[in-house]
Amino acid sequence: MENQENISVPIFTEVDRRVFLENIYPKRRPAVLRGVDLGPCVDRWTVEYLGEKGGDREVKVHVSTVAQMDFLHKNFAYRTLQFNEFVKRASETKHSDFFLCEDESYYLRSLGENVRKEPADLNKQFPDLAEDFHVPHFFEPDQFFSSVFRISSCGLQLWTHYDVMDNLLAQVTGRKRVVLYSPQDALHLYLSGDKSEVLDVDAPDLKRFPDFVKARRYECVLEPGDLLFIPALWFHNTLALQFGVGVNVFWRHLPADIYDKKDPYGNKDPVAAARALQALERALHALDELPAEYRDFYGRRMVQVIQRRTFCDDQDSDTTLPRSQFTKPG
Ligand SMILES: O=C(O)CCC(=O)C(=O)O
Known part of the structure; x- marks a missing residue:
């Protein structure tokens, strides 16, 4: 390939x-x-x-x-x-x-x-x-x-x-x-x-x-x-x-x-991640009230916010603790 x-x-x-x-x-x-x-x-x-x-x-x-x-x-x-x-x-x-x-x-x-x-x-x-x-x-x-x-x-x-x-x-x-x-x-x-x-x-x-x-x-x-x-x-x-x-x-x-307590396979998303994914679904549902052009615009803005707040391109960063335990609030 x-x-x-x-x-x-x-x-x-x-x-x-x-x-x-x-x-x-x-x-x-x-x-x-x-x-x-x-x-x-x-x-x-x-x-x-x-x-x-x-x-x-x-x-x-x-x-x-x-x-x-x-x-x-x-x-x-x-x-x-x-x-x-x-x-x-x-x-x-x-x-x-x-x-x-x-x-x-x-x-x-x-x-x-x-x-x-x-x-x-x-x-x-x-x-x-x-x-x-x-x-x-x-x-x-x-x-x-x-x-x-x-x-x-x-x-x-x-x-x-x-x-x-x-x-x-x-x-x-x-x-x-x-x-x-x-x-x-x-x-x-x-x-x-x-x-x-x-x-x-x-x-x-x-x-x-x-x-x-x-x-x-x-x-x-x-x-x-x-x-x-x-x-x-x-x-x-x-x-x-x-x-x-x-x-x-x-x-x-x-x-x-x-972790999700009801997960015998070890493949369910951590509780906070599952909550975030559900909230995203709700956010997208809210955008459905707008015409396509607006959905596109606000969708792009959301992607940018998500990228800024979550992406961590440094592979060697410490991932052993949840983010809230090692980032300063605000
Ligand atoms: O070795 C395999 O057949 C699959 C292994 C696997 O998916 C796992 O360990 O999670």
Whole structure:
């Protein structure tokens, strides 16, 4: 694709808690952490072992007949399978038992016990497998939000989206390509909520999405045993280059009361942001009372005010505290 260079996500080795907290975390940029001890899972998690230890508990999985899953137009189906059967099917390319077609692909994003209320936690849903996975101690325990299985058939791609928590994505087995975009490039990603409408990040439809080329593309290929730090709000798109098993651990970046309490997925906008977005809808509704020419004029003025008051082009600025806690009023 024209005009789009890849920026490689830096790879750090010999990362311990101190190195992470001093050199990586404050930059608020993605980083691959190679060689961190993830525990015996890296050697143990074969298809057979996962099936045996994960057992026959039921999981709700995505089933897709195409490589690029599209959440906005729902080009995949949700089906329920026993975990051991799911792992077996996800690891093969042709299936004797299938839902839609014999070469369908599978994806699991594990969920909490009470899907609507509780975040996923490997320790609760898969205690025997959780023992094999050592969560890196880079964050404070009270920042922990959820730990989520990400198990994917080879070739399956997950839509570009952001989450509101910091994320350590552990690629335990299999290789995975991850493409990322900065939150500062949000305007070029054609967002619908937390997802980009641009499905094919490698060959985007530039007639529909001409500004997509302006988004700076960051890329890395995760090897088995790698951890990827995805700071909150960074967009990511994953492509399983092989059948693979990952675990992503979400951590709160901000004080707990900033987040929506009814958010088991870690992707609902913080309460203040949701309020601001609702207020914007109300403001736009008020402009509807005016003719187009006036709407245009006041719309432009509003954009300018928003830009002046919120944009912060300095990537290294301190985003660890809400703005009101470090800007002088007035
Ligand atoms: O690894 C994947 O398949 C997706 C990861 C992801 O979207 C996440 O960790 O938020």
